[in-house]
Amino acid sequence: MARRRSPRARLCPLCGLPMRRNGYTKAGRQRWRCDACSASGVATRPDATRLAEFRAWLSWVLGRTDVLQAARAIGVATRQGFAKRTSWCWRVRPRLPKPGKAHCVEVDGTYLNGWCLLVAVDAEDGRPLAFQWCDTEKKAAWLALFRRIPRPDVVVCDGGAGCLAAIGRAWPGMRVQRCLVHVLRNTRRDLTSRPRTEPGKALYKLARRLVNVKRCGTPEQAGQWLADLQEWYEENKEWLDERTAARDPDTGFRRTWYTHQRARDAYHRLARLNAAGMLFTWLDPELDAGGPVAWNTNMLEGGTNKPVKDAMRRHSGLSPEHARRICEWLLYMRTRDPEPERFATPEHWQGKTRKQQADSTLALPGLDRRSVQQADPDDPAVDPYESGFGIRHGWAGQSH
Incomplete structure (x- = not known):
């Protein structure tokens, strides 16, 4: 023995x-x-006890275990007891590691209970590079996100005006690939999935070919697609220019409009994207030499945005501070070699740290005070929060 x-x-x-x-x-x-x-x-070993509580809390936050299962792991039988024992864990805030240069970066925003979470991931493996909290996808928020990322070779996005403006400001001359899945969605919104007219059916069929790698996955096939789009326009130019006239019965004024306005919008969107060089950037041989370029944001949509939204559904009813803390942990755990225990220090279970007690209200240079929240004094380039929580109402209006 x-x-x-x-x-x-x-x-x-x-x-x-x-x-x-x-x-x-x-x-x-x-x-x-x-x-x-x-x-x-x-x-007693308070450090071992607290780390056990933190691991149980993190397992519940990430959705791996039920709250009662997590409570039993630390010797607690009730939800209330678990919440009391792990209340200090909400003060532990993860930090994404400093990102290195990525060849292709996917960026997108997802809305959660009235707030927007901007995320940038490496298109090669889907690892989060940086994130930014904001109220809408505006230029200031995107700029705050891009300041934390080394300049990549190409950016894949959904083509939002604020995102494109921030890319041009942060990285002049950056190559941009428009997410072709979003392009197809926009075309479907204009034409519906079952267009009634023959030109509409042909244009929708062309848009669907964009997301078919077997039919539009080489430079030669891309050239043929552009030729087919131009041929469609030549055949239906007069049809697109048709106008409808009517007289207002109240004012008597005669007014006209394009009869097939939605079809015009769908065609001109495709033409503008091609003229801007955003449709087939992913097929550029020069960019492909540095590594594959994504033609959609699926790596971000399915690998980051979906788990975050699923977590918000599982943990509905949390305060804004707790809700965004869960989102941050989900992002951090998707980084390479995460070590969550290193963020849990005696300062957290003994009380709030000075950094957490001091709420910085300074703005980033050149931005409005209520636009993007300033970072911690020791590290002004990595704070992911955007101010404005105090001026909201409802779920997102609770002060932190």
Whole structure:
């Protein structure tokens, strides 16, 4: 039978004198007793206890275990007891590691309970590079996100005006690939999935070919697609220019409009994207030499946005601060070699740190005070939060 290892001598917490061993508890833990003041007890390891609580809390936050299962892991039987024991865990805030240069970066925003989370991931493996909280996908928020990312070779996005403006400001001359899945969705919104007219059916069929890699996945096939689009326009130019006229019965004024306005919008969108060089950037041989270029944002949509939205559905009813903390942990755990325990320090379970107590209200240079929240004084380039929580109402209006 293995001999029990003798524990180190302990000092009495009351009088400071050495304590002697005094048997074991029913749980097998060493009991200590002070002969001077008769104090008795067992030696505790608050760091090990707190880390166990943090692991149980993180397992519940990430959706791996039920709250009661996580509570039983730390010896608690009720939800209320688990919430009380792990209340300090909400103060632990993860930080994404400093990103390196990525060949292709996918960026997108997802809306969560009235707020927007902007995320940038490496298109090669889907690892998050940076994120930014904001109210809408505006230029200032995108600029705050791009400042934390080294300039890539190409960016894949959904083509939002704020995103494109920020790309041109942060990285002049950047090559952009428009997400072709979003292009097809926009075309479907204009033409519907079952167009009634023959030109509409032909144009929708052309748009569907964009997302078919087997039919439009080489430079030669892309050239043929552009030729087919131009041929469609030549055949239906007069049809697109048809106008409808009517007289207003109240004012008597005669007004006209394009009869097939939605078809015009769908065609001109494709033509503008091609003229801007955003349709077939992913087939550029020069860019492909540095690595594959994505033609959609599926790596981000399915790998990051979906788990975040699923977590918000599982943990509905949380305060804004707790809700965004869950989103941040989900992003951090998708980075390479995450080590969540290193963020849990004695400062967190003993009380709030000075950094967390001080709410910085300074704005980034050149931005409005209410636009993008300033970072911590020690690291002004990585704080992911955007101010404005205090001026909202409802779920997103609770102050933090």
